[in-house]
Amino acid sequence: MLEVMPKVLSDEELAELRGAVSALEGATFASRLTNLLGKQVEMVGRSLPAPARDIIVRASESALRAALRIAVRTIDSGSPPKAARGMHKALAAASGAVGGAFGLAAVPVELPVSTTIMLRSIAQIAREEGEDLSQPESSLACIEVFALGGRSPEKAAFESGYFAIRGMLAQTVTESARFILQRGLADETAPVLVRLVAQIAARFGVVVSEKLAAQAIPVLGAVGGALVNTAFTEHFQNIARGHFVVRRLERRHGADAVRFEYERLRNEA
16 A cells, blocks of 8 residues: 655645646756747757767856856855846847857857856746755755756656756765865865766756757747747746745755655646
């Protein structure tokens, strides 16, 4: 007989968690792009040459290293107004227009800019959900969003689900938070920080590849690049909202109770 846990979350909290499940387990960025631009995105994405993929990997790691510095050193410097979330989309659209106009050559410049813009938006959402961003563990939870947004529809659910990705990162995140708490970012080449960036970049790079594939479609150009970057930003904002709702409920009710309800709602969906 299956063990049934007593109800812990209120109806309002269950509704919030249901929304988080939808954001975290729902449409991937690739499927969003396909709905936005058509099947041609899939075909372009699969045809990216190896040199292009190498550029994306390096640019993703560089962007995440910059995001890590910002997250740890300046992200707790104050809470922007809620309206800033729309401003983040506008700024991302502008940087995407550059990427759409200049293509792969713009990636090393454009990606750190758009990633920083998204990080600011993610941090805003984290604060709204009660995170103390002066704490390294909370700041790293913002960086973690870039891995959570890199789910692949081609992988099994147990490999690409929300808790699977969090579990994969858990030890490195904990060790990195401890390292930063003790030593700050005095040594950004410390093995634990390098490993964290590489783990997150591996998943973030998947979404970056999909974004660039969409921007590479000849008929899109700068306007299409702005549209794609807006979708890119919205995707990570939705992931962030779901992630920090789950974390808020975990702080209130404990990780086991929240995961039990999360998996139940996921199976229902």
